[in-house]
Amino acid sequence: MTPFAAPAGRPVPLAPETSAPAVRVRDLSISAGSIPLVHDVSFDVGAGQRVGIIGASGSGKTLTCMAVAGLLPPELAATGSVRVDGFGPDVLTASERELATMRGRLTGVVFQEPMTALNPTMRVDRQIMEAMRLHGGRAPRALDRAAAEAILREVGISDPRRIARSFPHELSGGQRQRVVIAIALANRPRLLICDEPTTALDVTVQATVLQLIDAQTSAAGSALLFISHDLAVVASVCDELLVMWQGTIVERGPVTTVLENPTHPHTRQLLADADVSLRTESARPGSGVP
């Protein structure tokens, strides 16, 4: 599963076809001291499936995803279980050393803020090569560089040679997010986690980055866990939808079902908000809010 980087093109073959879900979350609760932040969250993301989580800020969607990615801050306590396909131990109880073998290989993460997600003092190609080398063993530098440039080309960078030799501050926000996506998908993970990947981008760039995530997850055969507060964005990428509110999942189902027949008031509120922002209709006060 972790062969050497090929001189060009994808360094790792497609994620293997398995029937096991890419991730299985059971009774996940997260708390900071005595303050509960996430409560009894359970869901699966099947192999190659695309699940969106929507909810307002503070609903616990980001924490849930960080728990899945094995990146929860140590000051938070988590109970329940998170199983990632191909990773032996439970993510919640695994050691940092064990988690390091999972992160980047079985899971990849695209963060919200591309401006700060890359190391400002390291050239882009080294940051990409590092992701490949950590799990793919050592390959000659020139080959790695060619692979890094190939990956940059795949994520839609038109001038990969120049961008590869650039520092992050020389890139636009959209270019940086493409680099982050390239890093996240460098090893073709079973699961790609995207935490509001387009929120910080210009409206003009949002659509193309979204298409890129869509196309690249398909190409890599990865499952997708996609967080957003924007229903329209989630609807365009995902098949399944989880609605989180105050740390719990209040509604779930196929995207079309949830959007057409929302049962929870919070979902209706989100739909109403989306209506306002999408169609610039006047707000309908009181609709869906108890």
Next chain:
Amino acid sequence: MWWQIVRRLLIFLVSALVASIVVFVLLTVVGDPARTALGTNATPQALAEMRLRMGLDRPITTQYLSWIGGMAHGDFGTSFVTQLPIGPQIGERLLVTLWLVAGGMVVALVVALPLGTLAALWHRRVAGWILSGLSQLGIAVPAFLAGILLIAAFAVELGWLPSGSYVVPATDPIGFLKHMVLPWASLGLVQGAVLARYVRSAVLDEMGQDYLRTARAKGMTLWRAVIRHGLRNASIPVLTVLGVQMITVLIGAVVVERVFVIPGIGSFLVDSVARQDRLAVQGIVVTIVVISLAVSFLVDTAYALIDPRLRRR
């Protein structure tokens, strides 16, 4: 990048020039150097003779220009008190102090980098608090006290190392090292303790940065991510403190030089002041100022080497 270096070099030269004028005005123009040299009981005749010898009869600008022009060629003048040329003495004493400061700062770095980084990585654990407490203790101890304690332990009690004096490294390298271990340790441990706190807070800052989370998301452990990605970014604030510390140590070295009987530039300055040796004091102060400015220049240039964002503009 090159333009920045040229610009900083110009700032360096202008600052050095301004500093030399200030030093000259304070020591030559203000008061009467001839009277200072001869004392209050000097006869008017002797004073007039002395003024002539010192060249004080010339216009002030001429005096300044001949002094600064001489220094540019390494000629710091001849002392009217000891009758010795000042330049070679400054050179000799400076070399001793530079050895002392350089070794002390190396010890400080060797102490501070691991101590500060570990304290940051372990900031939620007892071990981290203990490391922080240790550095706090080091800060509370002044360098001269550390020196006296080290002498009491390693020179007097155990007799492993000499308690003081200086050996020229070219003639006896082993003896030089033996004599420098305790001075280096007393400077380095104290400065290292201070520096460790800055290293800790700089590394902690970087640990909260998004790019470090990205590095972990790639498959690095926290430790590896901090070492590979965090330290370089953390070194920028640490370098600022290091530069300031080097200057402080250069000036404050006199205390350690006194404790260990090392003939450095600090002792030379104190002796020259005691001797009312105006020309020597002028030369020493300007030398120290120029070295301090050079350290600032090097630190500023190093920023750009570390952080590519500072290279343009």
